[in-house]
Amino acid sequence: MTDHENTRVDPRILRTRQLIKDALIDLLQEMELNKITVNRIAERATINRVTFYLHYRDIQDMMEKMAQEMAEDIEDIMRSATDKESTGETDSLMLESLLEHIAENGKFYKVVLGTRRTPIFTERLLKILTEAITKRTENSFRAATGIQRDVAIWYGSSALIGTIVAWLRNDMPYTPQYLAKQLTMLFRIGGK
Amino acid sequence: MTDHENTRVDPRILRTRQLIKDALIDLLQEMELNKITVNRIAERATINRVTFYLHYRDIQDMMEKMAQEMAEDIEDIMRSATDKESTGETDSLMLESLLEHIAENGKFYKVVLGTRRTPIFTERLLKILTEAITKRTENSFRAATGIQRDVAIWYGSSALIGTIVAWLRNDMPYTPQYLAKQLTMLFRIGGK
DNA sequence: TGAACTTTTTTACAACGTGTTGAATAATTA
DNA sequence: TAATTATTCAACACGTTGTAAAAAAGTTCA
Numbered sequence: 419m420t421d422h423e424n425t426r427v428d429p430r431i432l433r434t435r436q437l438i439k440d441a442l443i444d445l446l447q448e449m450e451l452n453k454i455t456v457n458r459i460a461e462r463a464t465i466n467r468v469t470f471y472l473h474y475r476d477i478q479d480m481m482e483k484m485a486q487e488m489a490e491d492i493e494d495i496m497r498s499a500t501d502k503e504s505t506g507e508t509d510s511l512m513l514e515s516l517l518e519h520i521a522e523n524g525k526f527y528k529v530v531l532g533t534r535r536t537p538i539f540t541e542r543l544l545k546i547l548t549e550a551i552t553k554r555t556e557n558s559f560r561a562a563t564g565i566q567r568d569v570a571i572w573y574g575s576s577a578l579i580g581t582i583v584a585w586l587r588n589d590m591p592y593t594p595q596y597l598a599k600q601l602t603m604l605f606r607i608g609g610k
Numbered sequence: 611m612t613d614h615e616n617t618r619v620d621p622r623i624l625r626t627r628q629l630i631k632d633a634l635i636d637l638l639q640e641m642e643l644n645k646i647t648v649n650r651i652a653e654r655a656t657i658n659r660v661t662f663y664l665h666y667r668d669i670q671d672m673m674e675k676m677a678q679e680m681a682e683d684i685e686d687i688m689r690s691a692t693d694k695e696s697t698g699e700t701d702s703l704m705l706e707s708l709l710e711h712i713a714e715n716g717k718f719y720k721v722v723l724g725t726r727r728t729p730i731f732t733e734r735l736l737k738i739l740t741e742a743i744t745k746r747t748e749n750s751f752r753a754a755t756g757i758q759r760d761v762a763i764w765y766g767s768s769a770l771i772g773t774i775v776a777w778l779r780n781d782m783p784y785t786p787q788y789l790a791k792q793l794t795m796l797f798r799i800g801g802k
Numbered sequence: 803t804g805a806a807c808t809t810t811t812t813t814a815c816a817a818c819g820t821g822t823t824g825a826a827t828a829a830t831t832a
Numbered sequence: 833t834a835a836t837t838a839t840t841c842a843a844c845a846c847g848t849t850g851t852a853a854a855a856a857a858g859t860t861c862a
Binding site: 804809813818826830 | 834836843846848849850852856861
Binding site: 478601 | 642643644669670726727729730732733736755756757758760761762764765766767768769771772773775776777780784789792793795796799
């Protein structure tokens with residue numbers, strides 16, 4: 419995805435890590451996680467198996483690091499959406515930027531969010547969305563409806579992530595902009 | 611959970627299968643799926659490792675069978691809720707029965723739905739909920755809002771399952787009845 | 803360019819998990 | 833009790849894991 423790295427780093431490391439990551443994404447499209455071995459990853463990445471261990475402790479560790487990178491990317495995007503606009507419509511813009519980012523990296527997100535093989539990624543995104551919603555509804559929550567705030571937050575954040583997942587699984591039949599609008603509407607009437 | 615078996619079956623088989631299932635649920639509370647081996651399951655279940663293979667092809671196969679049983683249980687419950695009431699309020703009752711069932715088997719559901727270790731179970735429940743909602747909104751969908759029907763279904767079903775998951779993770783701080791009411795309210799305003 | 807440094811490869815190893823066998827033992831059924 | 837069926841035991845070949853040491857290849861910088 420993006421850099422995250424300003425210090426000079428050996429191009430061999432960059433190359434190897436990219437090869438390994440691509441190989442994993444590749445394999446995740448084809449088979450369940452329990453069929454994916456370091457052997458297969460190395461083979462697919464055209465690197466030596468030992469090299470894998472020079473970069474990651476094991477497959478689990480690798481996925482955690484990738485999920486961390488994803489989370490940083492998404493947080494950056496959402497932060498800059500908040501900065502750009504200060505005229506009320508931030509959450510609509512945030513959603514739109516997020517969906518655009520996901521669409522741009524569709525191959526990646528379809529695998530890590532669209533399949534249920536890598537729950538860490540979904541978990542990470544859910545957490546980010548929950549926090550964003552929590553922050554965003556700090557004042558604006560209408561308790562008058564008789565709905566518990568935490569239930570509304572659970573409801574809204576799962577609805578968002580679930581819709582994104584379904585959208586990915588169906589090969590993104592709507593543009594990010596259109597889906598963002600739909601979601602904003604649904605979200606307004608429902609959650610808060 | 612329930613029987614699913616009316617024909618006489620060797621009590622040793624019942625005992626062994628129950629021991630194995632309990633062992634898996636036990637282990638899933640303690641460690642990630644990739645740390646769980648047939649060895650460990652057999653050890654925890656106090657059976658011989660070979661016996662495991664007399665009942666299941668592998669751990670994956672075992673989880674699929676357990677998810678299938680869960681799905682059958684839930685479908686039974688939702689069916690009988692539909693039968694019982696014909697006076698409009700079926701979806702509220704269905705939700706209530708479902709949540710009661712989950713609460714009764716809290717230990718089981720907290721593991722298979724509450725942790726992200728067994729996506730098959732969540733997947734199965736999502737499918738059931740999606741189908742129920744799809745059926746239920748066949749006529750009553752208000753297109754006037756400008757919201758796509760499929761988006762609304764994605765949104766509503768993920769919201770439901772996500773809220774249930776969060777409720778389990780937080781050790782069910784609301785009664786099934788209360789949560790069902792909350793969900794019905796949120797669902798009404800939002801999805802359809 | 804050449805020398806110092808870092809990364810990758812090669813080969814090898816022990817430990818462990820898998821899935822399957824055939825024969826024994828134990829429990830259930832009738 | 834006898835016949836049947838489930839479980840255990842011991843053992844096997846095979847693949848995966850994570851680590852090690854040394855050789856080879858690629859990068860950096862004077």
